[in-house]
Amino acid sequence: MTCIFCNIDKERIILENEDAFAVYDVFPVSKGHMLVIPKKHIKNYFDADEQTKTHLWKLVDECKEMADNIFAPQGYNIGINCGEAAGQTVMHLHIHLIPRYKGDIENPRGGVRGVIPDKRIY
Ligand code: AMP
Ligand code: ZN
Numbered sequence: 001m002t003c004i005f006c007n008i009d010k011e012r013i014i015l016e017n018e019d020a021f022a023v024y025d026v027f028p029v030s031k032g033h034m035l036v037i038p039k040k041h042i043k044n045y046f047d048a049d050e051q052t053k054t055h056l057w058k059l060v061d062e063c064k065e066m067a068d069n070i071f072a073p074q075g076y077n078i079g080i081n082c083g084e085a086a087g088q089t090v091m092h093l094h095i096h097l098i099p100r101y102k103g104d105i106e107n108p109r110g111g112v113r114g115v116i117p118d119k120r121i122y
Contacts, residue, residue, distance in 0.1 A: 003041055003090075003091070003092050004090060004092075005037050005041075005090060005092035005094065006041050006092065008021070008023055008037075012024070014034065014063070014066070015059060015062050015063060015066065016039075016059070017055050017058060017059055018039075018055055019038055019039055019040070019051060019052045019055035019056070020036055020037060020038050020039060020052070020055045020056045020058075020059045021036075021037055021039060021059070022034050022035065022036045022037070022059055022062075022063050022097075023035055023037070025096070029098055030073075030098055030099050030100060030101065030104060031071055031073075031099060031101070032067045032070065032071040032073065032099040033096065033097070033098050033099065034063050034067065034096075034097045035094040035095065035096060035097070036056055036059045036060050036063060036094065036095040036097060037092065037093065037094045037095075038052050038055075038056060038092075038093055040052065041092055042092070042093045043091050043092065043093065044082050044083065044093060045080050045082050045093050045095075046082065047093075048093060056093075056095060060078065060095055060097055063097050064076060064097065067097070067099050071099050073099035073100055073101050074100060074101055074102045075099075075100040075101075075108075076097060076098060076099055076100060077096070077098040077100060077111055077112055078095065078096065078097055078098070079095070079096045079098070079112055079115075080093070080094070080095050080096070081096075086115070087115070107121065109121050109122075110122060
């Protein structure tokens with residue numbers, strides 16, 4: 001099967017560096033939801049080499065600066081789904097950068113703990 005992240009239209013790239021690029025998520029969970037993706041086809045975060053990881057995280061920081069300027073959110077969630085059991089659907093590593101806005105949900109307590117919805121609020 002062809003990989004959608006190996007075949008992203010170059011015009012959709014927001015920011016990039018030597019090893020990574022960023023695009024807006026096509027089904028955003030919030031305004032400004034971005035994905036930071038390695039240029040190499042790597043399935044799982046834990047398979048990435050150190051240089052790729054460094055460049056991925058540098059780009060996450062740059063995307064955050066950009067999102068601050070454009071969308072001015074009050075917070076962020078950062079997440080990686082590693083493997084089908086953890087909810088990964090596109091089998092090419094990507095880091096979700098999700099801007100968060102005061103009041104976007106009634107009680108945001110627990111944030112990424114919400115991967116197990118019943119356990120989010122502790
Ligand atoms: P995951 O469940 O972590 O594998 O997330 C896959 C993400 O990719 C989802 O948030 C989708 O909305 C997003 N997505 C799917 N196709 C595309 C695409 N062509 N361009 C950008 N984002 C996409
Ligand atoms: Zn790929």
